[in-house]
Amino acid sequence: DAGVIQSPRHEVTEMGQEVTLRCKPISGHDYLFWYRQTMMRGLELLIYFNNNVPIDDSGMPEDRFSAKMPNASFSTLKIQPSEPRDSAVYFCASSPGTGTDTDTQYFGPGTRLTVL
Amino acid sequence: GQNIDQPTEMTATEGAIVQINCTYQTSGFNGLFWYQQHAGEAPTFLSYNVLDGLEEKGRFSSFLSRSKGYSYLLLKELQMKDSASYLCAVSDYSGYSTLTFGKGTMLLVSP
Numbered sequence: 001d002a003g004v005i006q007s008p009r010h011e012v013t014e015m016g017q018e019v020t021l022r023c024k025p026i027s028g029h030d031y032l033f034w035y036r037q038t039m040m041r042g043l044e045l046l047i048y049f050n051n052n053v054p055i056d057d058s059g060m061p062e063d064r065f066s067a068k069m070p071n072a073s074f075s076t077l078k079i080q081p082s083e084p085r086d087s088a089v090y091f092c093a094s095s096p097g098t099g100t101d102t103d104t105q106y107f108g109p110g111t112r113l114t115v116l
Numbered sequence: 117g118q119n120i121d122q123p124t125e126m127t128a129t130e131g132a133i134v135q136i137n138c139t140y141q142t143s144g145f146n147g148l149f150w151y152q153q154h155a156g157e158a159p160t161f162l163s164y165n166v167l168d169g170l171e172e173k174g175r176f177s178s179f180l181s182r183s184k185g186y187s188y189l190l191l192k193e194l195q196m197k198d199s200a201s202y203l204c205a206v207s208d209y210s211g212y213s214t215l216t217f218g219k220g221t222m223l224l225v226s227p
Contacts, residue, residue, distance in 0.1 A: 033214070042219035043159070043203065056214070091158060103147060103207045105215060107158035 002026075004108035006092050012114045018080040021111045023092030024073055030097030033105060034067055034077050037089045049075065050097065082115045089113070118142050120218035122204050127224045128194055136189045136221045138204030146207040149215060150178055150189045153201045162202075163189070191223075199225045 005024040013019055025032045033048040047057040049069045057067070064083070069075040079086055089112050093105040119141040128134040140148070147166040151159035165171055165180035165187060177190040191198055201220040208216060 043217040045214060045216070048214060103215070104149070104161050104164060106161065109158050 004094055006108035006111055010112050014116050016081045019082045021077040021090050023075045025094030029094035031095040032075050033093040035091040084115045087115050118216040122218045122221045125222045130194055130227050132194050133192050136202050138187045140185050140206050142206055142208055144208045148187045149205040151203040194225050196225050
């Protein structure tokens with residue numbers, strides 16, 4: 001089992017540039033989550049999908065952030081335009097949604113984003 | 117809404133036992149999770165409690181009291197590799213199985 005895959009692992013960009021983060025969830029998982037982690041705020045849920053449909057995006061900071069899940073094996077989180085305060089580690093996680101570990105979330109390795 | 121509280125830092129000695137506490141206030145409850153996160157890495161699942169009592173898994177045990185809104189993670193026979201952040205998270209079915217995470221407890225194990 002490959003686990004949750006994220007790319008890129010590191011991204012350094014300049015303020016105003018567009019940033020796209022990518023995620024491949026564990027095959028068969030019905031839920032996909034995007035989180036942001038900073039020292040100050042900890043791990044924050046940005047948005048999550050159920051069967052490719054966005055369910056709750058109330059954690060998305062502002063309109064500069066958008067997320068899509070065109071199919072069951074791929075999701076993107078886009079920031080346009082990026083700002084220095086967006087610098088953080090962005091994690092993608094997936095969970096089965098059914099079975100004995102229905103709510104257990106499995107995290108990808110994260111993308112460390114630095115906006116200069 | 118959710119409010120999850122856990123200590124910011126703890127220190128312990130190799131071979132010792134340490135207990136990391138977590139208290140929570142939730143509008144709904146469907147289980148409590150503990151995750152371990154080493155520096156620069158992703159959180160990894162440790163344990164899940166939905167009923168009151170103690171769940172033991174090797175050197176790690178987790179306890180839950182729903183009436184008190186309280187959980188703890190017990191780590192025995194501490195090893196240097198246990199130095200990490202430990203995150204308490206609550207599942208709230210008012211939000212479709214989402215997890216709300218505490219800010220984590222940084223545990224430093226010294227020789």
